[in-house]
Amino acid sequence: MSHVLTERAPAKINLTLHVIGRRDDGFHALESLVAFSRGGDTLSLAAGEPLSLKVDGPTALASGSLESNLVLRAARNFSQAYPHARLGAFHLVKRLPVAAGIGGGSSDAAAALRLLARANGISIEDEGVNGAARATGADVPVCLAKRARMMMGAGEVLGPPLELPPLVGLIVNPGAPLETKTVFARMNIAVGALTRFGDHPEISPHMPLDALVAALRKGRNDMEPAACVLAPVLGDVLAILSAAPGARLARMSGSGATCFALFKDCRTASRAGKAISRAHPAWWIKTCVLN
Numbered sequence: 559m560s561h562v563l564t565e566r567a568p569a570k571i572n573l574t575l576h577v578i579g580r581r582d583d584g585f586h587a588l589e590s591l592v593a594f595s596r597g598g599d600t601l602s603l604a605a606g607e608p609l610s611l612k613v614d615g616p617t618a619l620a621s622g623s624l625e626s627n628l629v630l631r632a633a634r635n636f637s638q639a640y641p642h643a644r645l646g647a648f649h650l651v652k653r654l655p656v657a658a659g660i661g662g663g664s665s666d667a668a669a670a671l672r673l674l675a676r677a678n679g680i681s682i683e684d685e686g687v688n689g690a691a692r693a694t695g696a697d698v699p700v701c702l703a704k705r706a707r708m709m710m711g712a713g714e715v716l717g718p719p720l721e722l723p724p725l726v727g728l729i730v731n732p733g734a735p736l737e738t739k740t741v742f743a744r745m746n747i748a749v750g751a752l753t754r755f756g757d758h759p760e761i762s763p764h765m766p767l768d769a770l771v772a773a774l775r776k777g778r779n780d781m782e783p784a785a786c787v788l789a790p791v792l793g794d795v796l797a798i799l800s801a802a803p804g805a806r807l808a809r810m811s812g813s814g815a816t817c818f819a820l821f822k823d824c825r826t827a828s829r830a831g832k833a834i835s836r837a838h839p840a841w842w843i844k845t846c847v848l849n
């Protein structure tokens with residue numbers, strides 16, 4: 559019988575997302591402080607079986623065809639880097655909203671690479687694993703170690719892991735899918751243009767909570783205005799989160815439409831979550847701890 563390994567694929571939250579320009583290859587250059595939730599999707603691997611994927615869970619249908627699933631794309635990229643490596647049968651339990659700016663597919667792909675690395679006794683720091691992550695998608699490298707850190711370049715340049723204090727958050731997705739590519743296109747930045755270079759607030763490795771929140775407030779998500787045009791409900795989500803009692807900061811994650819707010823404690827966050835859920839029962843709302 560094959561040995562089954564399991565990994566969690568958490569949500570990625572862009573606490574800040576500064577788009578500082580557009581490179582000659584068409585990709586946008588970013589400065590982003592990324593953190594991770596504790597819940598998310600679950601991926602398991604029966605190592606040694608032929609490569610396959612089964613997906614179930616509440617958002618399985620929304621995640622598209624099996625053939626286009628980033629788990630299989632990551633596994634194929636891994637196999638190119640390590641042609642003699644054991645692959646296996648993946649089982650994904652999909653819970654995160656899809657095309658939501660919280661890197662669900664990227665986190666699943668990174669979990670697949672962690673599982674394949676474990677099954678083959680390879681470190682996730684190995685260049686082959688990192689190369690497979692880069693080849694799979696811009697957000698996959700940062701999801702590989704799932705540690706809070708600065709992300710730069712088009713996602714391939716990572717700062718050192720940061721020991722952020724746990725941030726109590728509420729994440730809200732109003733159910734309007736947004737494709738990353740479409741939101742970038744709407745920003746309409748010319749190839750080769752540098753917009754707002756280097757004004758990201760300084761984030762130090764052991765920042766106390768209040769200093770971190772103050773620094774985050776000086777940051778922004780540059781994709782928010784374009785995403786709000788494409789999904790006007792986002793304006794409501796941000797206004798509701800900003801006005802929630804105890805909210806210290808409200809912002810969109812990634813290319814949207816998921817937004818988050820930070821609170822001083824779990825009780826305040828959970829109370830806000832319940833009130834928003836009563837008013838908007840169709841929205842996906844989760845309290846979480848980010849770091």
Ligand SMILES: C[C@](O)(CO)[C@H](O)COP(=O)(O)OP(=O)(O)OC[C@H]1O[C@@H](n2ccc(N)nc2=O)[C@H](O)[C@@H]1O
Pocket residue numbers: 572575584585586587588590659664694695696697698711712713738739742812813
């Ligand atoms: C916006 C972020 O969510 C911030 O974390 C990510 O940069 C997006 O990462 P991702 O979803 O993994 O992106 P990919 O699937 O690699 O790219 C989707 C499309 O988004 C655009 N794209 C992506 C990342 C980037 N830095 N610049 C871009 O212009 C490209 O048109 C690309 O074809």
Ligand SMILES: Nc1ncnc2c1ncn2[C@@H]1O[C@H](COP(=O)(O)OP(=O)(O)OP(=O)(O)O)[C@@H](O)[C@H]1O
Pocket residue numbers: 620621622623626627628629655656657658659660661662663664666667697736738812813814
């Ligand atoms: N395992 C997967 N989970 C979710 N979506 C997937 C997966 N594999 C492929 N996809 C496809 O990837 C696209 C983006 O989905 P995803 O949920 O990763 O977006 P996102 O949260 O906006 O990502 P990011 O924050 O990295 O931009 C969707 O169109 C979906 O069909």
